[in-house]
Amino acid sequence: MELLSGADMVVRSLADEGVEYIYGYPGGALLHVYDAIFRQKEVTHILVRHEQAATHMADGYARATGKPGVALVTSGPGATNTITGIATAYMDSIPMVVLSGQVPSGFIGTDMFQEVDMVGISRPIVKHSFLVKKAEDIPEVIRKAFHIAQTGRPGPVVVDIPKDITDLTKKYEYQYPDKVKIRSYNPPAKGHNGQIRKAVELLMKARRPVIYAGGGVVLGQASDLLTELARKLNVPVTNTLNGLGGFPGSDRQFIGMLGMHGSYCANKTMHHSDLILAIGARFDDRVTNNTEKFCPDAKIIHIDIDPASISKTVTADIPIVGPVDTVLENMLRQLDEYQGSQDDAALAEWWASIDSWRERGLFPYEKGEGILKPQQVIESLYQVTKGDAYVTSDVGQHQMFAAQYYRFNKPNRWINSGGLGTMGFGLPAAMGIKLNFPDQDVACVTGEGSIQMNIQELSTCLQYDLNVKIINVNNQALGMVRQWQDMQYDSRYSHSYMESLPDFVKLAESYGHVGMRVTRPEELLPAMEEAFSLKDRLVFMDIQVDPNEHVYPMQIKDGNMCDLWLSKTERT
């Protein structure tokens, strides 16, 4: 058997796990590991400029590919800088493994230089964590970390590695385990047959059914099955923010995103439904509005791999715990065998209502005179990329506009921090995707507030030729904060405006990239086309938009799902 040092075992285990890229930043506690990285070729390390970006790169990669992303950071501040990234992944159930250096075992607890209790600090935001005790344990711990991160409901796993364990002078027998067994961890492999039968019966008998599909469909790689089911039943489908792309956005049966900034049609359909089939969604507060007024006539079938997500905020009538794909396969099979037929007349009537709600357009807005609207930016992005780009976003108005106006027809293309709402996520996430899909268009839709939260990564982009397109929807304000201040605080703009903005064009140029400024509506489309024609350059498009635009529709606080502001003056 081969003899390896602890440091070499860390890197080799990653290679044996099939990891191609890791994102990280060196430091004292990791110097042995970085030496091991230097001496091999299987795993490529990408040097970020801030550890938060390493986690978001890993996250972006994971969301686009379904495979766990890997970050490597040193002890102390290196580790604490990953916390936002880990929490981001945790909230959206993204598989990720974060390897952190730690002070030598014998010094843990002595407040040594760059010591922090990483396992403790990260505890509430990880699926699990390990503190490696012995070098011999490294392969098994890493194997377990990857297993836990990507099975069941995925999530981030931290592996904290004390420096002495990676000592280059001490060598141990290395073998990467084929299998892993954790007696206390057995995620469900399939749903309960009888529950699925009951669900099928309800679906066949429903007069006003709707499918409410979330990020679990994307994570569970069940988009095709969802589409098949929806077509077979002729049921309208709405997606959550994180579910977008899980059902084709251009499909006739798609009624738009639901929730706080969801379409009038989706929220109306939900509210008036008599049966909700919730798939991989978690009845989040940004969807339900007031849970006591939530969809009063609807029975709820809830499919989720995590039993704790079921009946957490809204009680399910038929809970089905299991992986979305196997549950949907079973459901489709049982539908085929079902004796009886749907009430076609009721369904036709239901579709007539839905189409009447759809008539006003899913997301209507008024174009301005001589001033660009942020919505137009996304529409032109959609047009130029033919709906086929990977689109990441930061957080705020631009995120909602991207979700509303870019119609995602494929899963894993829409990459945003839905649960935690992390500003600074978009650029590094886009970088993680571009690195792995160099021939694809990758756009980061951002704002002048968010982009400044990880703008240092423009340097990483230059180093590794990560030619993403940055679509900076610049309204010179923290738009979403400003919108709430307009609506609830008599337009008292407490710290929601951005003074002293940099010249983003020059800034991009100083990092060695292409900067473009767009100020007038007629300049937008040609500039967008030019940006995407520059395949081998990062282009930073600073697009000046109307600072007074709001995101609509918007649910009215404490109301039901379809109590909405439809514009600044019009409400339901």
Added chain:
Amino acid sequence: MRRIISVLVENEPGALSRIVGLFSQRNYNIETLTVAPTEDATLSRLTVTTSGNPQVIEQITKQLNKLIDVVKLVDLTEGHHVERELMLIKVRASGPLRAEVKRTADIFRGQIVDVTSSVYTIQLTGTQDKLDGFIESIGQAQVLEVVRSGITGIARGEKVLSL
């Protein structure tokens, strides 16, 4: 409503902090907590008493089950069970009170486990109510110090919580 949840966890460092952390992170109550290794050295058994409406209790058990270190758990209060708490109580016992304290301890089936000329230390086991009742009978003024183990429990009959 008070619940007793009994949990088998991997006897790993950090397992307890994950469980305790879960309660504070999700705003659940811990009223009492006991934990010790079992006859199988790789497992610890933890008993936590908590309170909440049925939805909250359901979430607590589901969230606990999600922790990787948690092997199995049972809500003992869902069925017939035996619950016990151990109390050591130091009581002033001088003059005419001395005999009275002894008598009360006997009534409650307590044992005097340490004696000085002015103090009895009494060991008492039972339900929470019984221990509360004893303190009340002795009278707060006579009580010098109380230490209680927290509740532990086991299901009646054939039902067992094991691997």
